[in-house]
Amino acid sequence: MQIDQYFGQDAVSKVIRSFASIPIKSSLGSTPVGVVNLHSNGFDMLTGVGVPSQFFPLTEPFTTLLADALLRLLKFDRKS
Secondary structure, eight states: OHHHHHHHSHHHHTTOOEEEEEEEOOTTOOOOOEEEEEEESSTTTTTSTTOOTTHHHHHHHHHHHHHHHHHHHHHHHHHO
């Protein structure tokens, strides 16, 4: 797979040791409009044992605000 090849490279694996992609979903329940990629140089910081289980649910309000702002921007651009 391409993703395994990319993250398997020495230069990348030394910098990015934890990685998560979170969908950007609108409060209107539409199809996701994008993703937020989070990475850390700490090993298993985002998905490892002992990580607070609330991390991903806590991102939802922020990604929802981002999605709503992006959708408003797209509607504004279409009117122009």
